[in-house]
Every structure is written in C-alpha cells, then in structure tokens.
Amino acid sequence: MGFVLAAAGSAVGLGNLWGFAYRASQGGGGAFVLLYVLIVLAVCLPVLVAEMVLGRSTGHAPLIAPVTAGGRGWRPLGWLFLASAVGILSYYAVLMGWTGRSLLHALMDPLPADIAGAEAYFKGISSGGDAVLGHLVSLALTGAVVAAGVRAGIERLTRWAMPLLFLMLLGLLIWAAFLPAAREGYGTFLLRWDASKLSDPATIRNAFTQAFFSIGTGIGAILAYAAYLDRHSGIPGEAAAVVGMDTAVGLMAGCVTFPVVASFGLGDVVSGSTVGALFIALPTGLASLGAAGRVVAVVFFLLAYLAAITSAVSLLEVPASSLIDRLGWSRPRAVWLCVAAIAVLGLPSALNVSVLERMDALFGGVLLIAGGLAMALLLGWRAPRRYRADLEGSGSPPQLVGALLFALRWVSPPAIAVGLVVSVIDLARSWAG
Ligand code: PHE
DSSP, X not given: OHHHHHHHHHHSSHIIIIIHHHHHTTTTHHHHHHHHHHIIIIIIHHHHHHHHHHHHHHOOOTTTHHHHHHOGGGHHHHHHHHHHHHHHHHHHHHHHHHHHHHHHHHHHSOOOSSHHHHHHHHHHHTSHHHHHHHHHHHHHHHHHHHHTOIIIIIIHHHHHHHHHHHHHHHHHHHHHHTSTTHHHHHIIIIIOOOGGGGGOHHHHHHHHHHHHHHHTOSSSHHHHHHTTOOTTSOHHHHHHHHHHHHHHHHHHHHHHHHHHHHHTTOHHHHHXXXXXXXXXXXXXXXXXXXXXXXXXXXXXXXXXXXXXXXXXXXXXXXHHHHHHHHHOOOHHHHHHHHHHHHHHHTHHHHHOXXXXXXXXXXXXXXXXXXXXXXXXXXXXIISHHHHHHHHHHTTOOXXXXXXXXXXXXXXXXXXXXXXXXXXXXXXXXXXXX
C-alpha cells in the first residue's frame, strides 16, 4: 500500500492538473482525450510494469539498474534518466512556486477582478524575485522530505496527502458540475469530436507527452521506488492501480477546469495556451463568485501544491538515490547537493516563461518519451527473461505476463517510435516558426 500510494503520488501531479488542461485546450478535443487514454493503456502500462520490474529485480538506483539488467552498453540509459529527472525538476519547482504563490494570494487578498488584473498578477508571480523565491522554497521543501528517506519522508507524506487530494478534487468536481455552462465546458474541450485531429501532429505530440509525463514513466522515478519493493507484491495490479488513479485525476481535473472556463467566458485566455492559462483563468473565473470562489481557489491551489510535492520528491529521488548507490554518499549529502545544482539550473526558467516552456517540451516531452522507448527495448528485447521471471516469480499468472510481454515487445516500441518522431518534427517546426 505504501508503494502504491508513493507511486501514485509520483504520477499524480501538476501534469494532471495543469498539463492536462493546458494540452486539452489546444484544440484536439475528444481526439486528444481518446489518443491519450489509448496510449496510457496500450503503451505506457506495459512500460510502467517494465520500469517497476527493472527497479525491483535489480534493487539498484536508476543510474545503475540499466547496466545490471542489460550490461555496460546500457549505461547511457542511466544517464538519460538522470538528465531527464534533473531537467524536469528544475522547471517543475518553478511551477510549484507559482502554485504556492497563488495559494498564498488566494488566502490573503481578494482574487483579481478581471482578466487584465489576473494577467498583471500572473506576470508578477512568474518573473523576478517572486518566481525565484517560490522555486527555491519549493525545492527546499522537496529536499527536506527526500532527505528524511523513502519510508520516513516520502511514504509518510503520500499516505495522508493522496486521499486528501482525491477528496478535495471530488468536492470541486461536484461543485463545477453545477456551474451554468458546465456542459458547454465539457463539450468544447473534452468531447468535441473532429476525426481529422487524430492525425494532427500537434494532437499526437500532446497526447504522447501528456501520457508519459502524467504517468511519469520513462525517467526512473518509479524505478527508484520499486527498488524497495518486496518480492511478493503483484506488480501488474499495482501498475494498473497507479495508471487508473492517474488517469482518473487527469480527467476529473479537466471536468473542474473547463466548466469554470466556459462559465466565465475565459475560452480565449485558455486557448491562447501559454503555460500560464490555468493560473490566469482559474482565479479570474472564481473571483466573480465572491467569498465562495476564494474558498474554491484555496482548495484548488492547496490540492495542486500537495500533488506537486509528492511528484517532485520522486523526481529528486532519481539523482539522489543514484549518488547514494554509485558513490556511497550519505542521503542528506546527496540530496542537498542535487537540490543546489537543480536550484541553479532552474533559474532561467524562473526568470523567463518561454525558457520554461522549452524546458518542458524538451525534457518533459522528448527525453521522457525516449526513455520510455529505451525501457521497452531493454526489458522487451534485451532482458525479456528478467521481465518474465520477476513477474511469474511473484505470482502473476503466466498468460497475463505473456500478454504484457507481447505488448512490451510489439506494441510499445513501434508506437513510441512513431510518437517520438512526430513529436520531434512537430516541436522543431513550432520552434522554427
Ligand atoms: N507525473 C508527474 C506529474 O504529472 C510529473 C513527473 C514526471 C513525476 C516524471 C515523475 C516523473 O506532475
């Protein structure tokens, strides 16, 4: 149970609350949602199982586990995990800072009265000293949890944070369903069907990125937790639980955000689709509800901050456990060194939103998907016996293991390869233009 909650804590994060709304609003509609769910089930789930097997069967940190399973030729994969985790955390902490700042703001001051006010306010929190401070404080909190250890820090946090988060989200979901334009919100952003979007490169890139980022597989974060897992737990069931919770939270968050957007006429702000959309649209929409709106804003940003910190700790665990495992460092020393390096690396994102967007596209998109592809190749083709032996040894039925292995060999790699190529081309095009 501790593992499932910790892994779900890693999966459920700003990717579900902010990323889903951000990407779903870019025009893909129902095609985006469908592709996203299909990729999660057919492509990411077998890879997540592979990642858990890699952690449990080697007992090593992400830097070393690929070498143990695949030999020296797989060393670059360990470095890819480290680079992606460090790169993502460097801007993720900035987003956490914005979230924390929005929470404090909603607690202390009235919400911005109109879009112009919200935009000005957002400029304030996303640049200069405020952004840097939020980034540093968020990293320090993350470091404190990870320094306390996996059991005493990470599991203790996720045990109460995850159920609380789920309850708050459920409350908001019900509240949003009664907003005047709730149906219109679901309809415009989540259900509108346009089959041509299925082959639109931007929709495909969004769906792949959202699936991999939101589950957080392909980077070694869940691998690092699985290294502590005992030999008896049924990995496929646990992976399915994590994927189920993660997808549910993503969809639920969309069902909170879009009714707000539609009901308060904020469609333009959101489809302008900068990373700030949620931070601008949500407070503005809620402002028109007076005190009740402020309560909702506080709950939402509190929930988002909790979700974010349980994800950030798993990202930090990747480099920290690798230093501990590889160099024999003490946990606090490894953690605080990583925090210091990531703090510096994140400064450009804290100071400039377009740097943050690029970091997200590169580390949270392309590198993460590439790591997922390599993970599928490692356990599907290089070490399939390890996959089979670990799962059957812990009591999974052979037919289930056979089906998962089939998907890992024949479904995930070609699908991810296509997703990766489309993503790289679409990204290059969007950066060029
Ligand atoms: N899944 C997390 C989120 O949705 C982010 C994350 C990515 C965590 C990769 C771990 C690894 O916010």
